[in-house]
Amino acid sequence: MNPELLKEQFPILNQEINGHPLVYLDNAATSQKPRAVIDAVKQYYEWENSNVHRGVHTLGSRATEAYEGAREKVARFIGAPDSSQIIFTRGTTTALNIVASSYGPANVGVGDEIVITEMEHHSNLIPWQQLAIRTGATLKYIPMQPDGHIELQDAEETITSQTKIVAINYVSNVLGVVNPVKEIAAIAHRHGAVIVVDGAQSTPHMKIDVKDLDCDFYALSGHKMCAPTGIGVLYGKKELLDAMEPIEFGGEMINDVGLYESTWKELPWKFEGGTPIIAGAVGLGAAVDFLESVGMDAIAEHERQLAAYAMDRLSGIEGITLYGPKDRKVGLVTFNLDDIHPHDVATVLDSFGVAVRAGHHCCQPLMRWLKASATARASFYLYNTEADVDRLVDGLIQTKEYFA
Incomplete structure (x- = not known):
């Protein structure tokens, strides 16, 4: 892969910020969008915009085909075995909350354990x-080693027969650790x-195979992957999703509605009440096409x-710390510079x-x-x-000089 040629496919990167060519190093927060994704969303709104599943007219059929595609x-x-196991949500946060709010109360009670780590994003x-x-x-925490990684022995000692749920990030958004999930x-x-x-x-950064990981639930956000x-x-594994109750009720997720009780549609639609995020799903599909054309192994190695x-x-x-x-193995570096507050570091870098x-x-x-109130992250x-x-290194050297 050629990152310089790839950069040309991202319109937003072709601009100057404060008189300098933009260097965008905030991809863990959100990635930029290639022309292919922008065009796909534009195409949907210009030629296919309609609600899905409900209409028999041409636009409704096009929208449904794009959404389900x-x-x-x-x-x-x-690597999901079946597309019915893919629930569209607003993002990772919503996906994790569905599991905690639906699977959780039905399977966790007094005396049970939930195991996580101290490196989790607030969403997890x-x-x-x-x-x-x-x-x-x-709530229990798997201990972390001094550099932030997890030893399997610590996981073995923390997870017990009372544990009902283990929740962990595959990659830390601060430490760059790839956990042995x-x-x-x-x-x-x-x-x-x-x-x-x-x-x-x-x-966004490596090839994922949920079958190989043997995870029961897996959450992701589209905006971090173009x-x-x-x-x-x-x-989610089908047997788990089938047994779970929806947590959002309304149109589209129902099978039959009576005056005093209702029944739900099958997977995946019982978890997708109301008009779904159709254009977002179309854009996500285009992003998948784009990333596959580049190659996830090539992205990971780069x-x-x-x-x-x-x-x-x-x-x-x-x-620097x-x-x-x-x-x-992932492209993320978190640091602090002398006693300069990270917000000041980021502000000076932005000026460059x-x-x-x-x-x-x-x-x-x-x-x-x-033992840090905040950090900077590239x-x-x-x-x-x-x-x-x-450019980042030059900017940090100039930041040191600015605050000297």
Whole structure:
């Protein structure tokens, strides 16, 4: 793959910020959108816009075909056995909340355990925290090693016969850690627990096979993988989804409505009440096509090399603190610079056209574990280059001089 040529397919990257060519290094927050995705959404609104499933006219048929076609693409992209296991949601947050609010109360009670880690994004922490409060279950945390990675022995010692749910991110949005979810899934299953995987930071950057991982639930967001905002996916094993009750009620998700009781449609539609996010799904399908044309293995290798280059270059800056394992496989670097607040670092970098994220990254417990109130984060994607890293390093050196 050629990141310079790929960059040309992203219109937003062809601009100047504060008089400098834009270097976009905030991809863990949201990725930019290629022309193919923008055109697909435009095509839908200009030629196919209609509600899905309900109409027999031509536009309704086109919209339904595009919407359900996107579901088929996503199923193939993550290795789901059947497209009925793909539930369209607003994003990872909604997907995780569906599991916590539907599967959780029916399967977790007093004395049971929910196991997570301190590196979880708030979206994969608060739902389980609230479930534990509502049900009287115990929330437990797998210990982390000093550099932030998890040892399987610690997972073995934390997950017990009382554990009902293990929820963990595949990739940390702060540490860049790739967690051993396949091995943790095996541990969970030996104890009769299910595993819920937050795939927001993994799906855009590596090949995913939910069958190989043997995860029970997997959540992802489209906007982090070149698709529009407001569209995401919940994958679940069919027997689990079949047994779950919907948590949102209204049109489209019903089979029959009486005056005093109703019945639900089959999967996946019982979880998709109301008019769905049709244009978002169309855009997600186009994003899947785009990423597959580039190749997920090629993207993963490019990011691995770029992260190694970034870690090497950044480690040469005096006064910088780098968080997470030095040897990582995803394109994400989190750091602090001397005693300069991360927001000030990000502001100065922006004056040079370099966009990074600053704050607690929706990971306040992890910030406390790191003994930092906030950090700065540079995150890379398929269109970033070593020259972008060089711009980041030059900007940080100038930031040091500015605050000297």
